[in-house]
Amino acid sequence: MSASSCCRPATTNWPTSFIGTAPRFLENFACKQSFRSMVSRHKITALFWGSKRTAEQRELNPSLGTFTLAGSAREDVSAPGRRPQQLSVSVVSSVSDISSKDWDACAMDAAGPEKLNPFLTHAFLSSLEESKCAVKETGWLPQHVVAQDEFRNTLGVVPLYLKSHSYGEFVFDHSWADAYYGHGVQYYPKLQSCIPFTPVTGQRILVRNSWYKDQVFGILVQALKDLTEKFQVSSLHVTFPSESEWKQMKNFGFLQRIGMQYHWKNRNYKNFDEFLMDMKQSKRKTIRQERKKISAQNLKMKRLRGDEIKAKHWDSFYQFYRNTTDNKWGRSFLTKDFFHNMGEKMGDHVLLIVAEEEEKLVAGALNLIGGDTLFGRLWGCLPQAYFPNLHFEACYYQAIEAAIELNLSKVEAGAQGEHKIQRGYLPVTTYSCHYVLDDGFRKAIEDFLVRETDQVKQVMKLLNDSGPFKVGID
Secondary structure (H helix, E strand, O other): OOHHHHHOOOOOEOOOOOOOEOOOOOOOOOOHHHHHHHHHHHHHHHHHOOOOOHHHHHOOOOEEEEEEOOOOOOOOOOOOOOOOOEEEEEEEOOHHHOOHHHHHHHHHHHHOHHHOOHHHOHHHHHHHHHOOOOOHHHOEEEOEEEEEEOOOOEEEEEOOEEEOOOOOOOOOOHHHHHHHHHOOOOOOOEEEEOOOOOOOOOOOOEEOOOOOHHHHHHHHHHHHHHHHHHHOOOEEEEEOOOHHHHHHHHOOOOEEEEEEEEEEEOOOOOOHHHHHOOEOHHHHHHHHHHHHHHHHOOEEEEEEEHHHOOHHHHHHHHHHHHHHHHHHOOOOOOOHHHHHHHHHHHHHHEEEEEEEEOOEEEEEEEEEEEOOEEEEEEEEEOOOOOOOOHHHHHHHHHHHHHHHHOOOOEEEOOOOOHHHHHHOOEEEEEEEEEEEOOHHHHHHHHHHHHHHHHHHHHHHHHHHHOOOEOOOOO
16 A cells, blocks of 8 residues: 555644644645656655565665764763774664663763653663554654764664654644645655654754764764655654754754643642642632542542552553544554553653542553653543543643652643643743755745744744733743
8 A cells, every 4th residue: 555545644734723724835836847756756655565675675774874983072982992983874673673771871861861751762662663553564664773883882873764654743744745745746755753652852863972972963964864865755854852953953954843832840849739829819729629629529549650550550541542542533553562561661750640430440641750851641531431620630730749749840741732721831842853855845845834933933922921820930
């Protein structure tokens, strides 16, 4: 089955109700005829879906070259007295082809211990692959980039996927795909550097603290561009990178895009009531009323972490998760095996908030903890269950209480949901970078992103101005 027939989106709805529907910004492109040459890129579709030509299949894991290192002095991770002179860059078809020690060392050095992103760990990414969530069969073909010196020290890695669709990304390019197809041009497959199904900001170019850190970063970014051209796919997307990466990658010819999420900030609160005192009276009253309704419904909230989470909890949570996805948009990206594997591998990084009615699990919210942040991810409840305000309690208020108890700096509540604002979660900027091969499409997309950026900034200002906090609380 071709990428175009199975993955072309049916609609072009924009990600937020504030912005509306994306314009058909490529409809009457003057250089339409020049795009026809891009149709040859359909060859990569055959590679993706398992061509019988094994020689072509091997091309999906290419060497991207060897480079001479000449960096500035930094703390070196290589063996004493052995400064590397060369860096080899290649592609692997699974994160398991890289040792967890090497991958996690790159992730730790890239972010620092206070900002370590649990989603970037080998444990999380390998759980996605081993449970068949992020694999070729689901439209996510791993093509992770690895940089090693001549002593086989891993100095950098990049999580990367060859994708046949735009699902599970949370940076929406469906209208771009429609524009390509409207001109008879393939948009898929494309390359995507991201954490599958996870709209969480973090480093994407994971580089060790070596003598050559800055140079390795540049080599890896250039390698991503070279791979895009080697595969002759339409584009390369780096979604939810750090702000510093976003700024740096502009110098490599990437288009810049912004979005927004809702985060809660810990202002050194000692408890939940102290947090409420920073809010306007009406908002404070509403939250207290919502929380009282939980006990009035005979619900008991529990926060489970690490070994406290048993197999029965994951079995129940998977049922909750499927109830949420099946009732809304019918996209269940994660398998039951994923939750079991991830929970076992990640230990105390996992916080599962559950609601019980007469000792029966009726709802749950999955969170991960890393560095100074609690990351809210997934929510669900039993089919046909109706407990007013339980979603707010499990996803927002319990997360805030946990962050205060654990002395964490913030709670990231994920994408979408303007209702989060009145519960203390304010808009923050998110980032993405886009490398588009065709000059004509690139210019049109760039013009569109300029207009979109202005809209996002205006919306964020309006939302911040209408926030729930007292005057003077930033």
